[in-house]
Amino acid sequence: MDRRKFLLRVGETLAVLTAPEVLISRKAAASSGTSSVVTLALCGDVMTGRGIDQVLAHPSDPTIHESYAKSALRYLELAEAANGPIPRPVEPAYIWGDALAEFDRLAPDVRIVNLETAVTRSDDHWEGKGINYRMHPENISCITAAGIDCCALANNHTLDWGYSGLAETLETLNRARVKHAGAGHNREEAEQSAILELPGKRRVIVLSVGSVTSGIPSAWAATAERPGVSLLSGLTEVTVEEVAARIEPVKQAGDLVVLSIHWGSNWGYEIPEQQRWFAHRVIDEAGVDIVHGHSSHHPRGIEVYRDNPILYGCGDFLNDYEGIGGYERFRSDLALMYFISMDPATGTLARLEMAPFQIRRFRAHRAAAKDASWLRNTLTRVGQPLGTQVVSSGEGSLDLRWQPEETG
Numbered sequence: 268m269d270r271r272k273f274l275l276r277v278g279e280t281l282a283v284l285t286a287p288e289v290l291i292s293r294k295a296a297a298s299s300g301t302s303s304v305v306t307l308a309l310c311g312d313v314m315t316g317r318g319i320d321q322v323l324a325h326p327s328d329p330t331i332h333e334s335y336a337k338s339a340l341r342y343l344e345l346a347e348a349a350n351g352p353i354p355r356p357v358e359p360a361y362i363w364g365d366a367l368a369e370f371d372r373l374a375p376d377v378r379i380v381n382l383e384t385a386v387t388r389s390d391d392h393w394e395g396k397g398i399n400y401r402m403h404p405e406n407i408s409c410i411t412a413a414g415i416d417c418c419a420l421a422n423n424h425t426l427d428w429g430y431s432g433l434a435e436t437l438e439t440l441n442r443a444r445v446k447h448a449g450a451g452h453n454r455e456e457a458e459q460s461a462i463l464e465l466p467g468k469r470r471v472i473v474l475s476v477g478s479v480t481s482g483i484p485s486a487w488a489a490t491a492e493r494p495g496v497s498l499l500s501g502l503t504e505v506t507v508e509e510v511a512a513r514i515e516p517v518k519q520a521g522d523l524v525v526l527s528i529h530w531g532s533n534w535g536y537e538i539p540e541q542q543r544w545f546a547h548r549v550i551d552e553a554g555v556d557i558v559h560g561h562s563s564h565h566p567r568g569i570e571v572y573r574d575n576p577i578l579y580g581c582g583d584f585l586n587d588y589e590g591i592g593g594y595e596r597f598r599s600d601l602a603l604m605y606f607i608s609m610d611p612a613t614g615t616l617a618r619l620e621m622a623p624f625q626i627r628r629f630r631a632h633r634a635a636a637k638d639a640s641w642l643r644n645t646l647t648r649v650g651q652p653l654g655t656q657v658v659s660s661g662e663g664s665l666d667l668r669w670q671p672e673e674t675g
Contacts, residue, residue, distance in 0.1 A: 304617050305469060305523060308375035309605040311561040311581025315362065315409055316384030316400030316424070318342030318587030319629050324356040325405035332392050332399055339401075345590030350627045357629075359408035362585055364630040366604055367413065369622045372662065373606050377463050377471050380584065381527060381561045382410070382418035382447075384427075386436040391429035396484070400424040401432070404439040411443050417461045419527035419559070421449030421477035421496040426487050430494050449475025449527070450489070450496045457489035457497040460517055469611055470522045474513060474555075478502065478530035481562040502530075502545040511553035518554050521611045527559040531580065534594055536567055536649040538579050543570070546577045556614040557607060564588070565597040566646060570653040571669040574615035576607055587629060598645075600626050601638055603665075619667035620660065639663060 317339040320327050329339040336342065347353055360367060370378070384400035386407060392399050402409075410418070418440060426433050433450060440447045451457035463471040476497045477483045489495030499506045514524055526549055530542060542560070549555040550572055558577040560567075567580030584602045601623060608618040623634035623642050634642070643665050646657040660666040 303467075303611065304608045305377075305465065305471065305611050306373065306375045306606055306608045307471065307523075307525070307557070308370065308373070308378045309525075309557075309559050309578065309581065309607060310378075310380040310584035311563075311566075311602075312383040312422070312583045312586065313380040313410075313418075314383045314400060314424070314583065314586040315406070316402040316427075318346060319362060319409075319585065320384075320402040320406060322353050322355050322357050322361075322629055323359070323403070323406040323409055325403040326356075327388070327401050327403045328390070330390075331401075333397060342587040346587060346629060349590035353628045358412075359406070360412040362409055362630055363413045364624070365633040366622070366624060366631045369604060369606075370414065373620070373622075375606055376465050377416045378414055379417045379419065379473060379525065379527065379559065380410075380415055381422055381529065381559075381581075382420060383422050383424045385425060385432040386439045387428050387432035389428040389432035389435060391431050393427055393429055393484075396427055398424065399427050401428050404435060407439050407443045407445075410445060415445060416463055417446040417448065417473050419449050419473065419475035419529070419561075420447050421457070421475040421483075421498065421527075422529040422562075423477070423482040423484075423487075425450050425496055426484075433494050446473075447475075448473050448497075449477065450494075452494045454489040454491055454495075454497075457495060458513055460513065462517070468521075470519070472514070472517055472522055472524045473527055474510065474524065475527045476510070476529075478528065480531050481529045483529065502541045504548070507545065507548045507552055510549050510555070514554045523556045523609055523611055523614060524554055525557045525559050526553075526555045527561070529562050530560060531562050533562065533564045534597055535563075538568060538653070542579060543577075546570070546579075547572055550575045550577075556609060564594070564599045565601070566603050566642065568646065568649040568653045569619070569655050569657075569667055570650075571616055571619075571655060571667070574613075574671070576616050576619055576667075578605060581605065583626075584624075585629075585631065586626065589626065589629070598638075598641060601634060601642055602626055602631065603642065621657070621665040621667070623663070623665060633663065636663070639665065
């Protein structure tokens, strides 16, 4: 599918306005009472298993099978040693902390996260995996308490507790009426998109895929006969076509498509050229409007390509890493929530606002001014090669600035 022709069909103004004029018109629409923008709240990895699960109302058996620790309680001990006691049990909404006020303030139309844990009672841990994230199904209220609409599941922790753990994860999300994509009882189910219906017959379509570069075992790939995740064989022209083939039958005029992709290493700011190539190609050829990348434990640079946002690495939003040393220079205690406002008529970006937080005592606290400044400066530095910078805005938030592309 030639996405440029599609855009000309649904948004004729793109053919006659220059890029700066398009940007100005979008900003004017966003500030007017007749704005039709759709705002999506995106988070990176939400890791509510292991240590976090232990402070919730229904903790799992803490037994894990890691070289570092044999009990999930060890991660709770490290966090408390670093930042002080954590009350037990905590309310379901506790972990989101100040993020709930941001949801209220900005009122996004949809809320999407990468849920990086199995939600299960299963004891069937994946042999040799090394890391075992598990949250008790009765703790699913910590996801619904934040009004999460959709969980991406094509990541390297969904099958930590085997196929039985995956089956219970899917069942639990379905019972809680939380949509999901990226994993299933077979390949067809794992490759299905989640469709989020909005008022006014608008829709957001979420397609979740993973890459072995993020540590997903190749054996986790779903097949016609085997459960698993939607795992790309590589970042190639063939997989661009596969993504396009999944989107084309589903996407309608006015829909927004989010490709939620788990890829790349945990640490560092370098963006592999293959990732940039793939992100550009799925925007050009597959009808993707937003690339929601995750796997890195800290935020990475952001690009705006043809007025479509590419988040190469959102960073962790919630985890149990407090007190674990070794990568302090990346400030993985700092997290961002991304509020992306899109014009569904053209599939283009109107605004990208980020709310900065700090994870302390397994809870998201609004980041102090100096920490928000550190994030702003870091994202501007690493975004410079991508053509973006980050500036401070009101309410202690950060805004993305980008250079609109020239059009002929």
